[in-house]
Amino acid sequence: MSDDPNIETAESDLARHAEKMAKKKAARDKIMATKTGEKGLIIVHTGKGKGKSSAAFGMIFRHIAHGKKCAVVQFIKGAMSTGERDLILRHFSDLCEFHTMGEGFTWETQDKARDIAMAKAAWEKAKELIRDPANSMVLLDEVNIAIRYDYIDLAEVLEFLATEKPPMTHVVLTGRNAKDELIELADLVTEMELVKHPFRSGIKAQIGVEY
Amino acid sequence: MSDDPNIETAESDLARHAEKMAKKKAARDKIMATKTGEKGLIIVHTGKGKGKSSAAFGMIFRHIAHGKKCAVVQFIKGAMSTGERDLILRHFSDLCEFHTMGEGFTWETQDKARDIAMAKAAWEKAKELIRDPANSMVLLDEVNIAIRYDYIDLAEVLEFLATEKPPMTHVVLTGRNAKDELIELADLVTEMELVKHPFRSGIKAQIGVEY
Numbered sequence: 420m421s422d423d424p425n426i427e428t429a430e431s432d433l434a435r436h437a438e439k440m441a442k443k444k445a446a447r448d449k450i451m452a453t454k455t456g457e458k459g460l461i462i463v464h465t466g467k468g469k470g471k472s473s474a475a476f477g478m479i480f481r482h483i484a485h486g487k488k489c490a491v492v493q494f495i496k497g498a499m500s501t502g503e504r505d506l507i508l509r510h511f512s513d514l515c516e517f518h519t520m521g522e523g524f525t526w527e528t529q530d531k532a533r534d535i536a537m538a539k540a541a542w543e544k545a546k547e548l549i550r551d552p553a554n555s556m557v558l559l560d561e562v563n564i565a566i567r568y569d570y571i572d573l574a575e576v577l578e579f580l581a582t583e584k585p586p587m588t589h590v591v592l593t594g595r596n597a598k599d600e601l602i603e604l605a606d607l608v609t610e611m612e613l614v615k616h617p618f619r620s621g622i623k624a625q626i627g628v629e630y
Numbered sequence: 631m632s633d634d635p636n637i638e639t640a641e642s643d644l645a646r647h648a649e650k651m652a653k654k655k656a657a658r659d660k661i662m663a664t665k666t667g668e669k670g671l672i673i674v675h676t677g678k679g680k681g682k683s684s685a686a687f688g689m690i691f692r693h694i695a696h697g698k699k700c701a702v703v704q705f706i707k708g709a710m711s712t713g714e715r716d717l718i719l720r721h722f723s724d725l726c727e728f729h730t731m732g733e734g735f736t737w738e739t740q741d742k743a744r745d746i747a748m749a750k751a752a753w754e755k756a757k758e759l760i761r762d763p764a765n766s767m768v769l770l771d772e773v774n775i776a777i778r779y780d781y782i783d784l785a786e787v788l789e790f791l792a793t794e795k796p797p798m799t800h801v802v803l804t805g806r807n808a809k810d811e812l813i814e815l816a817d818l819v820t821e822m823e824l825v826k827h828p829f830r831s832g833i834k835a836q837i838g839v840e841y
Binding site for chain 1: 648684713818836837
């Protein structure tokens with residue numbers, strides 16, 4: 420201990436901190452020791468905020484980093500997420516299959532019959548990829564939009580996930596307005612909430628941020 | 631037009647849909663035409679939900695995909711996000727500088743003095759990377775935790791971002807409990823809200839999902 424009372428206070432402050440943190444760590448370790456299970460998760464990213472797709476692609480990149488096979492089906496947003504698609508096709512196509520079935524939002528195409536056909540084809544591809552046990556994760560990007568417009572049938576999606584998804588396969592479903600029944604079935608649900616958006620100040624979608 | 635009344639109804643339904651969507655597209659195009667600005671954004675990902683870091687890494691991968699220079703400083707969570715770090719170091723170190731300054735949460739280390747020194751060093755590195763106009767995006771991963779524990783000074787962070795960030799550089803700040811003043815300064819804020827988490831059912835952190 421020092422003779423300087425300020426230093427002594429600082430030292431006892433650090434000691435108190437270490438003790439408090441040791442207790443926190445013990446409590447946390449005890450909780451974590453009960454978390455021993457592993458299973459393939461049904462993961463939903465929904466809400467009006469940003470980051471639904473990019474957080475999902477973050478998990479896809481984690482899979483790629485660990486050398487685990489995965490796949491992506493883009494249901495609607497053909498025009499966005501082009502950065503991730505290019506990167507995966509260019510560098511990691513051996514680990515990650517990539518299918519873009521839509522070509523932009525429906526008000527861009529104005530052809531409902533075509534949109535429905537696209538969505539149904541994407542869902543068939545998704546089922547095939549999920550059934551393949553080689554895939555550790557399958558991302559169904561913007562599938563919630565296709566479900567919401569009834570382009571694909573919610574009941575069929577729920578039944579397929581509940582009965583045919585291999586137990587260790589993670590399936591990630593993104594898009595606004597996720598159905599309550601899907602949230603009910605899912606293991607991990609995050610709602611991305613919009614707090615502040617630069618569009619309001621006249622800033623456009625920018626390279627490397629939005630796409 | 632067909633003689634079958636059902637087919638006729640289906641056709642007029644599709645025509646109505648096309649007309650409605652054309653109106654939507656016109657309205658949307660008009661709004662988007664007013665969004666012409668470009669600027670380097672201050673982006674905050676906060677909240678208790680998942681996806682704060684992985685959505686940020688998604689934007690980093692978008693930058694990499696477009697061949698734009700970027701950088702990452704991990705403030706606290708040395709043990710997590712290892713997948714992204716490995717992938718970037720292995721494949722894209724020419725485009726993305728990566729610095730991990732912390733070695734896990736503070737209750738893991740139990741050494742406040744060391745944690746403070748680490749956080750301060752990380753902040754110095756962050757300033758250097760942000761000042762370098764070659765970097766189009768700099769990610770300060772988990773910096774909100776360092777600010778919250780007063781390991782680095784909020785006022786200094788705010789002043790630096792407001793006065794020294796080059797106008798076209800994007801800075802992304804992640805972590806729970808983002809300070810109100812930071813949210814006030816930011817251009818784009820998303821709160822990741824926890825709706826459902828598999829830890830509650832005894833499932834542990836899994837490869838490719840959490841790290």
